[in-house]
Amino acid sequence: MRAAAQAYERILTVLPTDAQVLDLYGTALYQLGSAAAGRPYLVASLRQRPLHGPVWNHLGVIDRALHDDNAADIAFRRSALLDPGKMEPLVNLAATAGDRGDPESGLLLNRRSRMASPESSDVALRQGVLLCQAHRPQDAIPFLLAAWRRDPGNGEVALNLSRANTELGHLSAARRPVMAVIALAPGTHEFYGSLATTHDPRLSTDRDILWAKAATVLRPLDAGSWLNLCAECYRDSRIDEAYRAARRTLTLDPTSDMGMRNLSAAALNRFELALARALAQRVLILRPGDADAECVLSEIEFRIGDARKAWALHEARIRREVHRPRLNLPPPWQGPGTETGPVLVATEQGVGDEITFLSCLAEIYDGITRPVVIEVDERLVHLVGRSFPNAAVVPRQLVPGDGRGQYLDYRALAERYGLRHHVLSGSLPYILNRDRDQPLERCGYLQTDLQRVTHWRKWLSGLGEGPKVGVVWRTVQLTRFRARFHCTIDELFPVFHTPGCTFINLMAGDTGAETARVKAATSAELRAPPGLDVWDGLDDLCALMQALDVVVAAWTANCAFAGAVGTPTIRLAQGFMHVSNGREFFFPNVYPVFDRHEAFDGAEAGRRAAAMLVRLISGADRR
The missing domain is CATH 3.40.50.2000 (Glycogen Phosphorylase B;)
Known part of the structure; x- marks a missing residue:
């Protein structure tokens, strides 16, 4: 591809306004990783041939790579109008809908492509990606497998198939397509990081980290590879290695907020609390309200700072990507005396955290003037019900069929109990509002059989x-x-x-x-x-x-x-x-x-x- 780009460049010195050569050269620059450099050549090509649909499609691809979704959408729609028989613009329009966070619209757009080209690997791939974006990995797998059968060795298919299987917990299946691509193209560094993130953390070994290290050997000046290595080392408890990888990330990309977050987390685990605090604060300058940085700061405040401030920062956990999505919750509760109707105390994290945080509910329970509904792990329903006899205790409101418990929906519960407020159990200490020198004194709030x-x-x-x-x-x-x-x-x-x-x-x-x-x-x-x-x-x-x-x-x-x-x-x-x-x-x-x-x-x-x-x-x- 580099040789082709050089050839097109030489031709342009002779034919500087040739629309086809301008298109080919701009597209080649994009394929070599220079989307911004290639775009002006496509624009110049369209000045010569404004009604040429394929070039509009190529321009849309470049605009999408540059994260200009509106421009990409316009280019793809113009291409589809100029070449109504072509499926590529429709597939790309579906992709931009997914990029905008509207996969359902993308699925509707992709339906026409599936009807026109039912055997196309590109159409099957796009369907699988959109289903994953719609949080339906189980439905995505058949389409991604079909794309893999039609185009074995396709890197984009391999990555998305791996991600879908990882989401479902099928970790062995997640590794296979990525390993196949590595065998075909061992110099493609992006796949090593993907492979490293698909193993079961309960079974992680020293060998697994080598995949992430291999990417840094192939691309030693790529900050993203070092960032991935830092994450893998951190997860595998190699804190010193994670610390060094994060420092290398920031050497290569000093403005990387993710690199700062990772270095802050590693410093926290090395008990370098002043450095961890400074880095987290710097992330918040670059990205005000960053939930991960605020959570790191909360941990630091718990250790060496003000506990009330720590509990306030702890509320950022609700905004983190790893936090379970919750649908149809009533408005937040502000504490005893503010309720105008039944209050839901919603489940959070594991059973140990639930029991710990509910100790705060025992402290303020008598001051709540309206009925209380407590959501807990199913194994705790009878125990918690015995401990809060006037409350309704219900199991977690997991979405039916969601085996991994990623989403909770409170519509039925809200209608049944007329819920007017909610509080996550992990927010009860914040509502209790006690400093570290005012610990709870109630001993044994759980009422056993x-x-x-x-x-x-x-x-x-x-x-x-x-x-x-x-x-x-x-x-x-x-x-x-x-x-x-x-x-x-x-x-x-x-x-x-x-x-x-x-x-x-x-x-x-x-x-x-x-x-x-x-x-x-x-x-x-x-x-x-x-x-x-x-x-x-x-x-x-x-x-x-x-x-x-x-x-x-x-x-x-x-x-x-x-x-x-x-x-x-x-x-x-x-x-x-x-x-x-x-x-x-x-x-x-x-x-x-x-x-x-x-x-x-x-x-x-x-x-x-x-x-x-x-x-x-x-x-x-x-x-």
Whole structure:
């Protein structure tokens, strides 16, 4: 293509006004990555032949690449009028509709192309892309597969097929087309980053990061490749490598707001808080209201600044792209006394966060003058309903058929209960409006099933004398990033050496190898509660926790459950969101092993937890 462009350039020195050569040269410059340089030649060609439809289509393609959707739309429509039998302008018009955020209009435009050229790979590709933009990846897959069969090795098809499969969680299928394109064109750097982002984070290995690094080798001066490498390293918990990649990004593109955000996040994890704060503030100068930057600032304020300011910045999470879209919500609630009708407390994040944030609702519940509807994970409905007896407790309002739970729709709920206001559970601390030196004092707001508590106390008493200590040492979904904040089982051996204790396994999943390792090293046996489903039986799990003397828990939902039922709990991390020191901000019976300004260290966490456990079972720290 470069040789062709050079040939056209030489011809133009002889025939500077030849419309066809001007079109060819401008199009060649665009294909070489210089859309802005190629555009004037197409405009010059159209001055010679203003009624030539294909050139208008080429101009529209260039305008679309330059993100001038209005100009592209005009050019494509003019091309379609001049060449009504051609499908390319219609396909491109459909694409610009998708670019504008109106994929439904694009699908209507693409219907005519599908009727005219049902076997076209371009038409099938466009249909698949528009369906993905309309959040219908399952419907997009057949069209993208058809385009792949008709044009195997097409890079654009491969990328979109990979993205659709990734969206659906079909990660092996997502990798295959991208790997095929890499095999055909190993020097095409864009595909390496796509491949790196399709693996399951729970199964990530050192090999996966090499794909992102390969792109930086192929294009060492491409800021985007270094940006992608930073993101991959960060996700795989290579914080120092992510830090260096982000610095390289900003060296190549000093105005990259994404590079600043990534460097700020890496600096935060390296406890370089002043640098992290300065970078996040700089992003907000470039992009006022940037949600990701405000969330980073909230984390910094939680650690070293003003907690009230941190909770205000925390509200930015609702605007982040990763936040679940919510349809048909009533207006926001401003706090007790402002309600004019029923209030919805909407679900947010995981079950542990829900239980933690609902502790704030327990503080202000009596001041709410209208009915309350609480939305929670289905596994929590009975437990939360028992704890807030006058409230209506409902399961998450997930869109039917959306297996990944990406959207929630409140139309039916609003009509059923006449909802007038809403508040996300994660916004309750902001409404509560307390600083870090004003923690919650209510101990054990969750009301468990007393019959099940009696059942578990009877089972525990049958295990012998001495304190009964529940243990959760890691999350079930332990990614490489999360592993940075969890002890290994070996690091908790000091806890299991505590004399006189009977240890209860509160972990979900297969932990046979780890419990055997504990027994071999410490002689302690981790007892499994008979008949308890730790993952789905959360009501019963909380009843067991209330029957225990102490819980030792990693940064997991189970730590929140233990705190919410009032059991003395040792948290193998800093306090929730780094808000407080010495005791958990939300639960006075939860004791973090680290202060908010301290970095996590697994071995030190095990040693401190063992010392805390001795004090708790002796009654020295009971409150």
